[in-house]
Amino acid sequence: MLDTLQNVAGFVVNIDLLSTYGYRLLLGLQITAEVVLISCSLGFVLAYPLSRARMSKNLFISSPALAYVTFFRGTPLLCQLYLVYYGAGEFRPFFQSIDLWWFFRDAFYCCIFAFTLNTCAYQAEILRGAIQSVPKGQIEAARALGLSGYSIARYVVFPQALLVALRPLGNELIGIIKASALAAIVTLLDLMGETRFVFAKTFDFSIYLYAAIIYLAITQAISRLWNWMELLLSRHLLAGRPATMVLGPGARQGQAALDPLRAET
Amino acid sequence: MRFAKLLGLIGLAASLAGGTAEAKEWKTVRIGMDATYPPFESVDSSGAIIGWEVDYGNALCAKMHVTCTFQNQDWDGVIPALLSGKFDVILSSMNMTPARAKKVLFSDMYYATAPVWVGQASNKATEVTMESLKGKTVGTQSSTVFANYLDKNFKGADVKLYPGGDEPFLDLASGRTDFVVGDILVAKGFIEKNPDCCRIIAEIPRSADIFGPGVGAAFRPEDKDLAAMFNKAIAEVDADGSYKTMEAKYFKIDIRGK
Amino acid sequence: MSWFSLLFGPTGWGPLLLKGTVITVLLSLTTVPFGFGGGLLLAVLKLSNNRAVRIACDAYTTFFRGIPDLLSLFIVYFGLQSLLNLSAQVFGDAWRIEMNAFIAGVIALSVVVAAYSSEVWVASLKAVPVGQSEAAKSLGLHPKQVFFLIVLPQLGRVALPGLGNIWTILVKDTSLISTLAVMDLLRASSEASRATTRPLLFYSAAAAIYLIFSIVSGVGQAYLERRSNQGYA
Numbered sequence: 001m002l003d004t005l006q007n008v009a010g011f012v013v014n015i016d017l018l019s020t021y022g023y024r025l026l027l028g029l030q031i032t033a034e035v036v037l038i039s040c041s042l043g044f045v046l047a048y049p050l051s052r053a054r055m056s057k058n059l060f061i062s063s064p065a066l067a068y069v070t071f072f073r074g075t076p077l078l079c080q081l082y083l084v085y086y087g088a089g090e091f092r093p094f095f096q097s098i099d100l101w102w103f104f105r106d107a108f109y110c111c112i113f114a115f116t117l118n119t120c121a122y123q124a125e126i127l128r129g130a131i132q133s134v135p136k137g138q139i140e141a142a143r144a145l146g147l148s149g150y151s152i153a154r155y156v157v158f159p160q161a162l163l164v165a166l167r168p169l170g171n172e173l174i175g176i177i178k179a180s181a182l183a184a185i186v187t188l189l190d191l192m193g194e195t196r197f198v199f200a201k202t203f204d205f206s207i208y209l210y211a212a213i214i215y216l217a218i219t220q221a222i223s224r225l226w227n228w229m230e231l232l233l234s235r236h237l238l239a240g241r242p243a244t245m246v247l248g249p250g251a252r253q254g255q256a257a258l259d260p261l262r263a264e265t
Numbered sequence: 266m267r268f269a270k271l272l273g274l275i276g277l278a279a280s281l282a283g284g285t286a287e288a289k290e291w292k293t294v295r296i297g298m299d300a301t302y303p304p305f306e307s308v309d310s311s312g313a314i315i316g317w318e319v320d321y322g323n324a325l326c327a328k329m330h331v332t333c334t335f336q337n338q339d340w341d342g343v344i345p346a347l348l349s350g351k352f353d354v355i356l357s358s359m360n361m362t363p364a365r366a367k368k369v370l371f372s373d374m375y376y377a378t379a380p381v382w383v384g385q386a387s388n389k390a391t392e393v394t395m396e397s398l399k400g401k402t403v404g405t406q407s408s409t410v411f412a413n414y415l416d417k418n419f420k421g422a423d424v425k426l427y428p429g430g431d432e433p434f435l436d437l438a439s440g441r442t443d444f445v446v447g448d449i450l451v452a453k454g455f456i457e458k459n460p461d462c463c464r465i466i467a468e469i470p471r472s473a474d475i476f477g478p479g480v481g482a483a484f485r486p487e488d489k490d491l492a493a494m495f496n497k498a499i500a501e502v503d504a505d506g507s508y509k510t511m512e513a514k515y516f517k518i519d520i521r522g523k
Numbered sequence: 524m525s526w527f528s529l530l531f532g533p534t535g536w537g538p539l540l541l542k543g544t545v546i547t548v549l550l551s552l553t554t555v556p557f558g559f560g561g562g563l564l565l566a567v568l569k570l571s572n573n574r575a576v577r578i579a580c581d582a583y584t585t586f587f588r589g590i591p592d593l594l595s596l597f598i599v600y601f602g603l604q605s606l607l608n609l610s611a612q613v614f615g616d617a618w619r620i621e622m623n624a625f626i627a628g629v630i631a632l633s634v635v636v637a638a639y640s641s642e643v644w645v646a647s648l649k650a651v652p653v654g655q656s657e658a659a660k661s662l663g664l665h666p667k668q669v670f671f672l673i674v675l676p677q678l679g680r681v682a683l684p685g686l687g688n689i690w691t692i693l694v695k696d697t698s699l700i701s702t703l704a705v706m707d708l709l710r711a712s713s714e715a716s717r718a719t720t721r722p723l724l725f726y727s728a729a730a731a732i733y734l735i736f737s738i739v740s741g742v743g744q745a746y747l748e749r750r751s752n753q754g755y756a
Contacts, residue, residue: 182591338704
């Protein structure tokens with residue numbers, strides 16, 4: 001019985017384990033950070049043109065964009081990752097012939113490739129929802145005042161749209177951090193990968209709890225940071241109004257597009 | 266304070282329960298394996314687990330007069346799954362290493378084969394050194410003796426760890442990795458199916474601290490009675506010659522070991 | 524071999540993929556009552572007057588929303604069984620509950636889905652005007668009656684878009700169970716691509732099936748939303 005209780009206690013705290021293998025978790029954390037930062041920013045850059053394509057009136061532009069977004073949001077990320085990682089292996093001669101094999105050979109690049117394509121689809125929908133949340137009347141008014149297309153975008157649409165997009169984009173960042181754990185399945189030694197490695201050596205389950213705490217700390221920190229940013233950027237809206245009004249138009253319109261949750265699959 | 270009392274109560278209850286618990290009668294035995302390891306165990310296109318170790322497990326169960334079921338379990342989770350009671354025994358080419366022996370109870374050894382280095386077909390080397398690994402990648406299954414071997418003897422090499430047993434070979438075939446460390450029979454099985462892919466470079470001597478004496482069945486430490494039943498059955502399957510028949514059906518070499 | 528015979532030939536992998544599809548659907552559908560129900564329970568508790576209960580429920584949600592789903596599933600999958608075994612050790616073998624991989628998978632998914640959906644439920648609970656509950660109370664209805672007769676029937680409509688999102692997350696999350704032991708759609712395609720060394724074919728097939736699901740779910744969701752919004756335009 002004492003053994004059992006000790007096991008339970010050991011399940012929760014194990015300092016030895018942390019002092020021996022803690023540095024491995026930190027090494028993994030670095031890889032996780034690299035994967036997340038690179039794919040999230042690449043995804044953001046690509047998301048804007050994609051969102052414009054989604055809103056285009058030309059069917060030949062908007063329907064491929066719709067197909068892209070539907071595919072990447074409608075299939076599990078793990079499946080996409082397998083497609084990129086193991087699928088690319090089938091095309092080695094082709095990739096070698098165009099000198100791109102070095103890219104698909106490496107699990108790190110494969111992960112970044114798959115995550116970028118995936119987050120790009122989500123971010124494009126966020127941007128689209130945010131841009132469309134700006135009332136049409138404002139754009140018409142700006143046009144009537146003789147503002148150029150660029151000026152309308154720069155001074156009327158973007159300042160409001162980005163504020164609306166801020167929160168869902170933050171959720172997307174958190175989503176990608178959580179999703180990056182999948183990289184471990186295709187051999188990348190990120191935080192999750194290192195955790196599995198340590199577990200394989202020690203068979204000590206508590207290492208998974210430590211990994212959970214690290215992930216939790218990061219996602220919580222980002223969530224706090226975002227709350228603060230939102231408050232900072234929406235001061236002008238807050239003046240004299242109840243706080244719940246801050247995100248008024250965007251939050252109501254297209255709630256499905258601005259989904260507060262984002263699975264990692 | 267209340268929490269401490271509660272713990273005490275649980276402790277009391279447990280000691281009572283422990284005192285009255287009776288030995289379990291084994292009628293069905295659930296066998297767990299990681300079916301990514303042909304020809305020892307793999308999944309066929311009907312979804313059933315097949316392979317030498319399935320045949321062997323069935324033979325053991327016939328001797329013990331118990332019904333056996335086979336469950337697939339990812340290798341990384343195979344020991345937690347055993348310990349947490351998802352099945353009763355691991356029959357999955359598990360080498361009896363000292364590290365594992367601290368967590369599980371092993372049966373007698375029932376086979377032992379050589380670990381090998383496998384390389385690209387174009388690689389004509391006869392041995393692998395730290396030097397030949399420069400700028401190259403090595404693939405192997407995670408949580409295995411092979412991974413430990415690499416970690417111990419080739420520190421600093423670029424090692425890729427895969428969840429499944431056959432995935433390293435897939436990546437070797439696709440050219441993503443340059444070497445694989447794995448079991449000789451798994452390697453031979455893969456090369457037979459994909460002859461242009463790769464070749465066996467060298468055998469790795471089995472050092473006891475990393476590889477242990479050979480492969481055994483693994484049990485929860487408290488299931489000593491089940492382990493004893495298995496040991497008896499292992500001896501019986503040896504004695505009546507059915508081991509040799511099963512071995513011949515799958516392999517060209519002797520795998521029994523001593 | 525041609526892709527057709529690999530899928531539909533005598534030893535083709537089509538049937539296994541089909542079985543995997545059924546498992547994926549069953550996993551998702553079985554998780555719904557537990558996951559969404561658990562979420563509703565959490566939401567009610569989060570609005571309770573007891574501070575300790577509120578904090579505990581918030582902590583639960585924060586934890587499971589803040590760590591990778593893959594990690595939550597792993598922790599629940601193995602941790603839960605250990606807890607059950609502990610209870611068996613403590614209370615005797617009558618308490619030994621065995622879980623097969625499927626049930627364990629459903630529980631693990633439910634734990635995660637409950638955390639996700641509780642937020643949606645909280646928002647929709649708050650959307651039902653307090654005046655209605657107060658009016659019902661003043662008519663002499665028991666608090667339980669107020670909840671089940673007045674509040675609950677209105678929740679569905681408000682919660683539907685949010686729950687629809689979580690449903691699509693859930694369907695995709697079932698693929699993570701494939702890394703544990705369950706022969707779901709993704710696992711079946713992994714097995715097929717390993718045995719045949721044709722990953723592109725089988726993962727594409729899996730992706731196509733997932734895609735069909737999400738499109739069908741999307742259509743179904745739109746229909747349900749239209750229906751539940753009748754009379755609210």
